[in-house]
Amino acid sequence: MTCRLCGSAALHSVVDLGASPPCEHFLTAAELDLPEQTFPLHLRVCADCLLAQLPPLITPEETFTEYAYFSSFSTSWVAHAEKFVTEAAQRLGLDGDSFVVEVASNDGYLLQHVLARGIRCLGVEPSVNVGEAARAKGVPTVTEFLSPETGAKVRAEHGPADLVVANNVYAHIPDVLGFSQGLRALVAEDGWVSIEVQHLLTLVQQTQYDTIYHEHFQYYTVASAQRALASGGLTLLDVELLPTHGGSIRLWARPSEIAGEPGPRVAAILEEEAAAGLHTVAGYGEFARQVERVRRDLLRFLLDAAEAGKTVVGYGAPGKGNTLLNHCGIRPDLLRYTVDRNPYKHGRFTPGTRIPVLPVERIEADRPDYVLVLPWNLRAELTEQLRGVAEWGGRLVFPIPRLSIVDPAAGTAGGHNEVNP
Structure with missing residues (x-):
């Protein structure tokens, strides 16, 4: 390798x-x-x-030709996308004469807000089933993986893009060089590229190891993202820190020929990464030990709950949850089932651990003692959605960054932690 x-x-x-x-x-x-x-x-x-x-043991074609994830099932993620579109339009002066392209546009969760502003747009989405959902919303979408050739083809047919958006896809492609060149092919000479990707700094600091899975081929610091963009002829000019996915970075880049010097936020975050030790190999030495702590704490809780005759079920069936379940060796004897809002997953079973995935209504019907929240990054949204669990004395369990057992009636700010099940 x-x-x-x-x-x-x-x-x-x-x-x-x-x-x-x-x-x-x-x-x-x-x-x-x-x-x-x-x-x-x-x-x-x-x-x-x-x-x-x-x-790169699994090709993107194996994973993304038909895909189980639909962005629009997360209310907070759709709201995040709408906020981005509003702010980007103001920042870049986008109007009816502008053109926006989103790479990995999923089911149109973001571009629907671009359309609503009267701005011409196009989605480039490799998943056939997800792209169909976008087109059903009226979002123009082509079914393609981004490459330098695809970028050039889209540019020739639709014109250069004033803004190219690539949210939560820069980690999903093994050909970093080709993908970065594809972004450069899409964007106008005076245009912008905006990328959102999980920040390796928060992944390490908060032991977010469940976001390590085969769909993610790489994990970025600002330093490594800067180098990756440069390989495609793009210069990083600005960085925003975002709370999404447990801690993300939004990278703003332009064609290197006209870019100029990076802004002060780039230097500040690079300095923060260096202080955390992530600009050397030695800085990653403690991470594996913290991963084992998360695993032991979760297993100890589940085993104690089983011994006490308590019922534990899951909420959500995200990709990250399957990393956690498989690494911890959790089976239906410890987690009876999990639920998900996405009907595509209903009646199916989690990979490896074979835990049933059911509709969300099952939780209220069964009234379990504990609900293990697998998409912990949506803590505020899901604590509110699951407030009713408190009606029968149920509790929510968040496994990362540290095991936290919460009374949903108290909300995210006032929820208290318990030591024993």
Whole structure:
């Protein structure tokens, strides 16, 4: 294995999570008696360019041609997208003469807000089923993976984009160089590229290891993202820190020919990363030990709850939850089922751990003692949604960054933690 950004062979282990199946391959009932393929989940960091990465064992075509994730099922994520569109339009002066392209546009969750402002737009979405959902909303969408050739083709047919958006996709592509060149092909000579991606700094500091899964081929600091963008002819000019996905960065870049010097926020965050030790391999040394702490705490809680005769079910069936469930070896004896708002997953089973995925109404019908919230990054949204669990004395359990048992009636600010189930 060599670094996919710089080609170096100096890759050092960050954490080895064993082997697990692809996180979005939810099983049908007919597949439960069939063998299931698993792949190593071993994160390494390049000593030369500091890109943290997984080996490219699964191709994007295998994962994203048909996809189980629909962005619009998260109310807070749709609101986040609408806020971004409003602010970007103001920042860049976008109007009816502008053109916006979103790469990995999913089900139109963001571009619907661009359309509502009367701005011409186009989605580039590789998943056939998700792209169909976008077109059903009236969002123009082409079914393509981004490459330099795809970028040039879209530009030739639709014109250069004043803004290219790539939210939560820059980690999902093994060909960093080709994807970055594709972004450059799409954007106008005086245009902007905006990328949102999880920040490796918060991933490490808050032990968010469940976001390590095969769909994510790399994990970025601002330093490594700066190098990746430069490989495609783009210069990073500004960075925003976002709370999404447990802590993300929004990167603002322009074609290098006209970019100028990066703004002060870039230097400030680079300095913060360096102070945390993430600009050297040695800075990652404690992470694996913290991962094991999360695993032990969650298993101890589930085992104690089982011994006490308490019922524990899950909420959500996100990809990150499947990393956590597989790494901890959690099966239906400890987590009876999980629920999800996405009907695509209903009647299916989580990959590897084979936990049933049911409609959300099942929680109120069964009134469990504890609800393990797998999309912990949506804590505020889901604590409010699950406030009714308190009616029968139920509690919410958040596994990351530290095990937290919360009374949903108290809200996110006043919720209290308990020590024992």
